[in-house]
Amino acid sequence: MTIxxxxxxxxxxxxxxxxTSDDRINSTYWQDIQQIQxxxxxxxxxxxxxxxxxxxxxARSHAIPTESPWTAQIRQQWQFIKNxxxxxxxxxxxxxxxxxxxxxxxxxxxxxxxxRENERWLSWEETKxxxxxxxxxxxxxxxxxxxxxxxxxxxxEILNIVNxxxxxxxxxxxxxxxxxxxxxxxxxxxxxxxxxxxxxxxxYVRKGHVKTDEHWTRNWKxxxxxxxxxxxxxxxx
Numbered sequence: 702m703t704i705x706x707x708x709x710x711x712x713x714x715x716x717x718x719x720x721t722s723d724d725r726i727n728s729t730y731w732q733d734i735q736q737i738q739x740x741x742x743x744x745x746x747x748x749x750x751x752x753x754x755x756x757x758x759x760a761r762s763h764a765i766p767t768e769s770p771w772t773a774q775i776r777q778q779w780q781f782i783k784n785x786x787x788x789x790x791x792x793x794x795x796x797x798x799x800x801x802x803x804x805x806x807x808x809x810x811x812x813x814x815x816x817r818e819n820e821r822w823l824s825w826e827e828t829k830x831x832x833x834x835x836x837x838x839x840x841x842x843x844x845x846x847x848x849x850x851x852x853x854x855x856x857x858e859i860l861n862i863v864n865x866x867x868x869x870x871x872x873x874x875x876x877x878x879x880x881x882x883x884x885x886x887x888x889x890x891x892x893x894x895x896x897x898x899x900x901x902x903x904x905y906v907r908k909g910h911v912k913t914d915e916h917w918t919r920n921w922k923x924x925x926x927x928x929x930x931x932x933x934x935x936x937x938x
Contacts (some may be wrong), residue, residue: 713729785835
């Protein structure tokens with residue numbers, strides 16, 4: 702029995718190369734997207750999906766709150782906001798521990814990408830509103846799409862976006878060289894029901910993204926914030 706419901710599985714675009722054996726693909730994404738009035742592209746950050754609700758801070762398992770060392774900071778923040786959450790469940794990317802990408806210009810370690818309230822996911826505007834009230838930043842918003850154009854043009858634009866560096870300046874942990882962002886997440890700008898999640902949220906992940914294995918937790922490193930690095934910048938050739 703769980704005391705909190707896990708985050709829904711985000712289906713990949715069919716042209717997303719970064720799929721693994723347990724990933725799911727939305728082969729009818731074009732039909733689904735055409736039912737959406739406004740689509741928001743946000744950057745997919747390379748971290749751990751953490752949920753904050755009135756019961757605690759959760760990672761992959763929502764059976765019990767997490768106590769991992771890399772969630773210590775967000776658990777401290779949760780102590781200050783837990784009584785204000787009510788039925789809201791805040792989902793964000795925890796970048797405290799470095800995974801496959803090291804970000805050079807982080808201003809925080811936790812970035813909100815979605816908020817669930819009972820049986821609905823809040824609109825993007827509501828998400829940003831509540832995140833700001835709770836003093837939590839949101840993931841980088843890349844652009845709003847209201848006119849899809851042709852399917853070919855739509856897919857070309859996504860490929861162009863994901864070939865760019867992260868908004869936080871991305872470096873590959875193995876090569877220590879600049880790299881592109883992990884990918885993007887596209888979502889309906891409006892609210893939608895939990896059961897309709899697969900038809901309202903889509904993702905693209907670059908090929909061969911994951912460079913860490915299941916034992917990364919043994920030797921994890923804390924990501925430094927930009928002020929700790931003196932605001933250094935790394936550019937992609």
